[in-house]
Amino acid sequence: MEMSERKQERNRVIAQAMSDIASVMDKGPSLENLEAGKAHLIALAARDDLFTFEDFPLPQDDAMECSYLIHEAPDGGYALYVNSGAPHQYYAPHDHGVARAIIAGVRGRERHQLYLRRGPDEPGEGPLVKKGEVVVAAGEAATMQPDGIHEVNAMDGKPLLHLHLYAKNFVLQGERWKYDLDRGEAEPFHLNELGSITDAR
Template sequence: MSRKEERDRAIAETLDKVRAVEGVTRQSLEEIRDHMIALAQRRDLFTEEDFPIPADGTGETFDVLSRDDDGRHELYIEVANKHVWTPPHNHTTWAVVVGIQGVELNRIWEGDGGPAGEAPLRLAREIEVRNGAGVCLMPNDFHSIHMEEGVHNMHLHLYGLGFAHLKGRLMFDQETGSYRSFD
């Protein structure tokens, strides 16, 4: 069996376990995270040879490894060696991100609601996504992502719904304290 065939089989087995987890709660996402960490520990399936830094100079790829026919349980691998910084944003679906190699710092943000169009957010905590660790995000959680340049980062991102199905996502501008659409 080729490495790709073995990887595809391991992904399918992991996603079968994920589909068996009931509900969207912090506890259920932690169970999903544990299944995903076990998959990411299979370094023999996620090699730099199979997932190199892109040669096109962009420094980052975000490739689909699996998705259900209905758009659910969409699994991506992110490969990056560039400086990555995103503003705080939500996904409107649950998400679990685990590390294969490198570090993706996730800053988790909280807010007090504020008036419509405003987003007074404050940093609640930081979570390092690295080999053996991950982050769980509920649909309305806000996070920002930070990676350093020059490191061959590889992380698995699993979303309850794929990006093509996400509506109403928000991105927050910390300088103005306001939000805008992230669709």
């Protein structure tokens, strides 16, 4: 398939998948609806012929990743990005504002350590409580609820290419926080800390 033909086919299956995802996630923020959206995104990510490093190149410099916007609703909702990440990609724990998120794997493996903010009455030290760990790879996805926090790293010393869906685009996610686990501190996360975002729709 030629590149332009592939893009046409990709946009067709993305539009179908995003319509399916919006119809289940619009029903509300329940875990059940998020899991239904996750199944649709995993099915889209299975089309690895449409999500290649040729079409979504890795950083050419020492940046950790390149992001490509491939779908967004007219109101800025349901923003879908391809993330092409270098082998050294690492993000300290951070939230996505109040946006629900689904990250589905296409190529390579990415560890997501999941946290919640420690409540005032919860025992232990530091701002976060670890809740689990998911390895995102082909056929697998991680989900985040509005209060979710994740710490992300590429695995195996290899690059990765994954689909990141946020119920709101990066601009609409609003106030976000990142956490320094060594110093036990939370600080604001600024949009300019993200690598390049290319509109690839």
